[in-house]
Amino acid sequence: MKEFTLLDDVFERFLESTNVFKDREMLRHDYVPDKLPHREEQICCLGEIVAPVLKGSRCSNIFVYGKTGTGKTAVIKYVLNRLADKAREFGAPVKVCYVNCRLAGTEYRVYSSLCGAIGVNVPFTGLAVGEVFDRLKAGLDSGKLLFIVVLDEIDALIKARGDTLLYELTRINETLEDSRTAIVGISNDLQFKEFLDPRVLSSLSEEEIVFRPYDAAELQDILWDRAQMAFLDSVVLDGAVGLCAALAAAEHGDARRALDLLRVAGELAEREGSEHVVEEHIRLAEKRIEHDRVMEALKNLPPHSKLVLCSVYLLGKAKVSCAITGDIYEIYSELCDQSGLAPLTQRRVSGLINELDVVGLLNSRVVSMGRYGRTKKIRLSIARSLIRKVFTTDDRLRRLISYEPGCLAGISRSRG
DNA sequence: TGTCCACTGGAACGTACGGCTT
DNA sequence: AAGCCGTACGTTCCAGTGGACA
Numbered sequence: 015m016k017e018f019t020l021l022d023d024v025f026e027r028f029l030e031s032t033n034v035f036k037d038r039e040m041l042r043h044d045y046v047p048d049k050l051p052h053r054e055e056q057i058c059c060l061g062e063i064v065a066p067v068l069k070g071s072r073c074s075n076i077f078v079y080g081k082t083g084t085g086k087t088a089v090i091k092y093v094l095n096r097l098a099d100k101a102r103e104f105g106a107p108v109k110v111c112y113v114n115c116r117l118a119g120t121e122y123r124v125y126s127s128l129c130g131a132i133g134v135n136v137p138f139t140g141l142a143v144g145e146v147f148d149r150l151k152a153g154l155d156s157g158k159l160l161f162i163v164v165l166d167e168i169d170a171l172i173k174a175r176g177d178t179l180l181y182e183l184t185r186i187n188e189t190l191e192d193s194r195t196a197i198v199g200i201s202n203d204l205q206f207k208e209f210l211d212p213r214v215l216s217s218l219s220e221e222e223i224v225f226r227p228y229d230a231a232e233l234q235d236i237l238w239d240r241a242q243m244a245f246l247d248s249v250v251l252d253g254a255v256g257l258c259a260a261l262a263a264a265e266h267g268d269a270r271r272a273l274d275l276l277r278v279a280g281e282l283a284e285r286e287g288s289e290h291v292v293e294e295h296i297r298l299a300e301k302r303i304e305h306d307r308v309m310e311a312l313k314n315l316p317p318h319s320k321l322v323l324c325s326v327y328l329l330g331k332a333k334v335s336c337a338i339t340g341d342i343y344e345i346y347s348e349l350c351d352q353s354g355l356a357p358l359t360q361r362r363v364s365g366l367i368n369e370l371d372v373v374g375l376l377n378s379r380v381v382s383m384g385r386y387g388r389t390k391k392i393r394l395s396i397a398r399s400l401i402r403k404v405f406t407t408d409d410r411l412r413r414l415i416s417y418e419p420g421c422l423a424g425i426s427r428s429r430g
Numbered sequence: 431t432g433t434c435c436a437c438t439g440g441a442a443c444g445t446a447c448g449g450c451t452t
Numbered sequence: 453a454a455g456c457c458g459t460a461c462g463t464t465c466c467a468g469t470g471g472a473c474a
Contacts, residue, residue: 119459120458120459121458122457122458122459137449137450138448138449138450139448139449139450139457139458139459141449141450141451141456141457141458142456142457142458143457143458145450145451145457316461338436338437339436339437339438340436340437358461358462358463359462359463359464360437361438361439361462361463361464361465362461362462362463364437364438364439365439365462368439380437380438380469380470381470382435382436382437382469382470382471382472383435383436383437383470383471383472384434384435384470384471384472384473385433385434385435385436385471385472385473385474386434386435386436386471386472387434387435387436387437387469387470387471388435388436388437388438388468388469388470388471389435389436389437389438390437390438
């Protein structure tokens with residue numbers, strides 16, 4: 015009963031608090047606004063490239079690249095949405111399908127999304143990739159269609175699975191009867207071209223559009239536009255937007271990050287009943303976003319990764335200045351013993367360390383110690399208190415973070 | 431200068447599982 | 453039901469590596 019009263023208080027406070035937002039959805043990065051400042055050039059360029067489909071011809075394949083938060087996805091969606099509207103108006107048989115390759119994860123799922131877009135049902139799993147591709151072709155050939163395929167974050171898929179998907183898609187028109195397909199590939203990584211077969215690259219890059227990062231002044235314009243839509247009048251102060259833009263500009267001009275900062279800052283201001291969003295809220299928002307990211311990453315780790323991280327934590331606690339793979343594996347094995355898990359091989363643990371490095375929880379560096387071999391030096395790249403905080407909520411891990419491994423004494427002696 | 435350490439990291443392969451086709 | 457397929461997660465094997473040391 016008490017909990018309900020408490021919760022009711024929270025809701026009451028929220029309802030009675032001063033409003034700062036008009037429509038917070040405007041600050042989400044998947045929202046595509048009617049106006050995209052400082053991207054007029056790219057919008058026109060893309061528009062010119064795709065326009066031929068309105069007259070029933072295939073448009074060129076396009077390769078778009080630029081860092082995260084430079085407006086690539088927003089511009090593509092903006093232009094292709096307009097194109098689809100125009101096509102309906104003119105009765106052109108245009109279909110657009112947007113797939114995020116990183117989220118799709120596999121060739122199979124990319125093909126099945128494409129099939130879904132043209133109304134071909136494909137089971138969620140169970141078919142050979144070739145079979146799904148054949149069904150896609152059959153689906154396209156069952157009518158006359160101009161199919162525009164947007165493959166966002168294509169670099170993620172190519173690096174993980176190779177370029178067969180792009181190879182097949184860039185050649186699909188050779189076997190189609192009446193329908194035609196055009197590909198828009200979006201990549202965050204410029205170097206990604208090196209992973210491509212030259213034939214695929216030349217076919218995909220019939221046209222190229224580059225999105226350079228926004229500078230602080232441009233970010234400020236973008237933020238003001240969105241702030242006016244998202245917040246009530248004169249809620250956001252000049253200094254707050256300026257700081258927000260400056261912080262995001264320092265991080266390669268990432269508009270997505272700038273919008274996140276502004277949204278979280280607004281939520282913080284709302285919660286404390288403030289009538290304005292000020293610089294202090296932006297600073298707090300910056301800390302909050304990083305904190306949440308790390309907490310989320312920690313909570314969702316698989317059990318063995320948690321034990322690896324716990325081993326690094328324990329080594330730090332024992333004042334071992336820089337842990338190496340061998341030390342970590344020894345402690346990890348002991349922790350497995352303690353928690354009744356069968357330990358993975360050192361090879362696998364080495365891979366887990368790399369994965370923890372990629373998500374930013376660890377920092378590892380390959381070093382050679384001369385005749386003492388080659389290994390990785392590993393340290394935590396997050397606050398120890400965060401690990402304690404998350405692991406104490408887990409019954410099994412709570413015991414382990416205060417555990418004193420027997421092998422620790424030997425490690426400390428040799429390398430403390 | 432050659433040896434040797436303690437790994438790294440690529441590649442091939444194994445196993446389990448869910449789900450489709452025949 | 454059997455066979456096949458993709459996916460996830462793991463193991464095993466092994467060539468390669470950089471630099472301290474004899």
